[in-house]
Amino acid sequence: MTRNPHDEARELIALGDGLSDPQQVWLRAHLDECEACRHYAEAAGRVVRALRSQPLAADSRLVRATQMRVRFHASRLRETRERLWLVGMACLGVGLSATLTVPFLWRLFAWLGDWAGVSSWIWQAGFAFLWIAPALVVSALLLARGTHLTSNGEKQWR
Numbered sequence: 001m002t003r004n005p006h007d008e009a010r011e012l013i014a015l016g017d018g019l020s021d022p023q024q025v026w027l028r029a030h031l032d033e034c035e036a037c038r039h040y041a042e043a044a045g046r047v048v049r050a051l052r053s054q055p056l057a058a059d060s061r062l063v064r065a066t067q068m069r070v071r072f073h074a075s076r077l078r079e080t081r082e083r084l085w086l087v088g089m090a091c092l093g094v095g096l097s098a099t100l101t102v103p104f105l106w107r108l109f110a111w112l113g114d115w116a117g118v119s120s121w122i123w124q125a126g127f128a129f130l131w132i133a134p135a136l137v138v139s140a141l142l143l144a145r146g147t148h149l150t151s152n153g154e155k156q157w158r
């Protein structure tokens, strides 16, 4: 079987570093006398170098993307924590003010109901509405403010 020496040379070039000493000697001798295979070897070398530099570039891109994702996740966690804290404070404030004002308001409504001469369920319904409505408004305001604050802080932090 006769093999084309150029095919043989290109096969050896494709093998790259894994050549035996006699193969390297033969290949070098062939490249010295054959311009076509020399060009092929140079092109192959360029491809190999390009392939070797590629994973590095992809790695740094991947690292940057991962860092950004981690940072984004951390800020999301922080934001959620801050919002939960604000919700907790809002609930606490509403609960506290309700506890302090309910007995007073209840007596005031009872007195007003008595003074106006309406049946007790009317002033009791009015009391319930007036007691719930501010709590709802306050918690809604605090929540909106909380979202606003955290989105502002986010901009400054970046």
Ligand SMILES: [Zn+2]
Binding pocket: 005, 006, 009, 030, 034, 036, 037, 038
């Ligand atoms: Zn050749």
